[in-house]
Amino acid sequence: MTTEPRVLAKDEWESWYEALEWAFGGVKETGQERGLWRDLTEVDRSYGVWDGDRPVGTIGAFSFGLSVPGGAVVPSAGITMVSVAATHRRRGILRRMMRRALEDYREAGDTLAILTASEPAIYGRFGFGTATQRVIAEIDTARVSVAAPPGTDGMALSVVDPAAALGRCEELYARMVPRRPGMLERRPGWERLMLLDPPPARNGASARRVVLAERDGELLGYARYAMKPGFELPGPTGTVVVHDLDAVDPAAYAALLRFLAGIDLMTSVQLRNLPVDSALPHLVSDVRRCDLRVQDKLYLRPLELGAALAARAYTTEVDVVLDVADDFCPWNEGRWRLSGGPGGAVCERTGDPADLALPVRALGAAYLGGASLVSLAHAGLVEERRPGGLAVATTAFSSPVAPWLPHSF
Missing domain, CATH: 3.40.630.30 (Gcn5-related N-acetyltransferase (GNAT))
Structure with missing residues (x-):
C-alpha cells in the first residue's frame, strides 16, 4: 500500500464513507443521514488512503464562513470525516492526510481551519486550539x-x-x-x-x-x-x-x-x-x-496567519509583535506585527523584537476571544517578552460576546 493520500473520486464515496462508519463504531446510518452527508460532501476537498481497494484513511472539509469578532465572516475549511482504520494506526496516515489537506485548503483560499474533535487529545499536534466551549x-x-x-x-x-x-x-x-x-x-x-x-x-x-x-x-x-x-x-x-x-x-x-x-x-x-x-x-x-x-466544542487554527489576524476586529487599539511557532504549517512561522482596533487591523511580517511568543495552537484558542492570553500564559503557552505586552494583547483579543459553535459538522 501507499500511505500518500489522494483526492476522493465521486464513485468511491460509498466505500470511503463505510470506512468512516466502521472507524466510529460500525453502526450504519439511516438512508436519510447518509443521503444528507453524501450530498454535502465536497468530493474535491476530500481525501483518502487506500490499501489495495480498501479505504483505510479518510478526511474532508466543508466550505464554511465563520463569524469572527467585529462581525466579519471568514472563509474556513471545516475539517470533517477524519478516520484511520484500526488495522493501520501508527503509520503516519493521519499526519499525511492532515498536511495534504491543510496545504490544499490554504491554496484554495481558506483563512482558517476548524473542526470538532471526537477525542480532544488528537488535534493539538496539528496546531488546533480550543476556541469555543459549550x-x-x-x-x-x-x-x-x-x-x-x-x-x-x-x-x-x-x-x-x-x-x-x-x-x-x-x-x-x-x-x-x-x-x-x-x-x-x-x-x-x-x-x-x-x-x-x-x-x-x-x-x-x-x-x-x-x-x-x-x-x-x-x-x-x-x-x-x-x-x-x-x-x-x-x-x-x-x-x-x-x-x-x-x-x-x-x-x-x-x-x-x-x-x-x-x-x-x-x-x-x-x-x-x-x-x-x-x-x-x-x-x-x-x-x-x-x-x-x-x-470543549470548536477547535481552530489559522491557515493563513496574517490574513486571519487582519480579518477580525479588536476590542481596543493594539500594536504588538507576535513570534509564532508553527512547525506543521511553516509558512506561518516567525514574527508578525499586528496593528489594529475596533475598526479593523493589519498584520504583516516584521523583523522587530517580539512582545509575545506563542505556538499557533495558543493563537487558535485566543483567536475568537474565547480563551484569555493571560490564562494561556499561566499554562506556559504564551511568553511575555516585553513587559506590559501580555495585558494589552489580552484585552485587545477579548470579545464582549462569547464565541459559540451552534452545531457540529
Whole structure:
C-alpha cells in the first residue's frame, strides 16, 4: 500500500464513507443521514488512503464562513470525516492526510481551519486550539421556575412542524451570525441538517417540533425540541430535549425557555449546546438544580496567519509583535506585527523584537476571544517578552460576546 493520500473520486464515496462508519463504531446510518452527508460532501476537498481497494484513511472539509469578532465572516475549511482504520494506526496516515489537506485548503483560499474533535487529545499536534466551549444543562423543572423579563408575556408562541417554519428560522439564524463569533454561515444545503431527525437517533423521544416566538408577526426566536415521556409510580418523569434555542430578543428567549420548562408531564429540560454567556443562569430560580457543565466544542487554527489576524476586529487599539511557532504549517512561522482596533487591523511580517511568543495552537484558542492570553500564559503557552505586552494583547483579543459553535459538522 501507499500511505500518500489522494483526492476522493465521486464513485468511491460509498466505500470511503463505510470506512468512516466502521472507524466510529460500525453502526450504519439511516438512508436519510447518509443521503444528507453524501450530498454535502465536497468530493474535491476530500481525501483518502487506500490499501489495495480498501479505504483505510479518510478526511474532508466543508466550505464554511465563520463569524469572527467585529462581525466579519471568514472563509474556513471545516475539517470533517477524519478516520484511520484500526488495522493501520501508527503509520503516519493521519499526519499525511492532515498536511495534504491543510496545504490544499490554504491554496484554495481558506483563512482558517476548524473542526470538532471526537477525542480532544488528537488535534493539538496539528496546531488546533480550543476556541469555543459549550454549556450543557438539565433543568429540574419540578423545582425551578423561569423569570419573565419585561415583554415576555407579550410574546405570541406557536408550535408547528419544523419543515413549515424552516425558511423563517434560517432567516433569523442568518441575522445572528455576525452578532456572535464562532457561528457558521450556513451555505445552501445545510438547512437540511436542521430537519435531520432519524427515528433510530431519537433514543425514545418524539419527532421534533419547533416553537416560534413572535411579536406583531415578527419572528424573534425559535426552539426545536422533542419530548421523551417517562412514568414512575409517583408520577411522570418526562424530559424535553432541546436541539436548538435561538433568539434575537431577551423576552423571546425567556418566553421560549419558560414554555419548554412548562410542558405537561415533563419534569426536566435538557439543553445540550448553550453559549458560555447564555442568559439561562440569570433566568432560573435555582441554578444549582440546572446541572450546568462546560465542554470543549470548536477547535481552530489559522491557515493563513496574517490574513486571519487582519480579518477580525479588536476590542481596543493594539500594536504588538507576535513570534509564532508553527512547525506543521511553516509558512506561518516567525514574527508578525499586528496593528489594529475596533475598526479593523493589519498584520504583516516584521523583523522587530517580539512582545509575545506563542505556538499557533495558543493563537487558535485566543483567536475568537474565547480563551484569555493571560490564562494561556499561566499554562506556559504564551511568553511575555516585553513587559506590559501580555495585558494589552489580552484585552485587545477579548470579545464582549462569547464565541459559540451552534452545531457540529
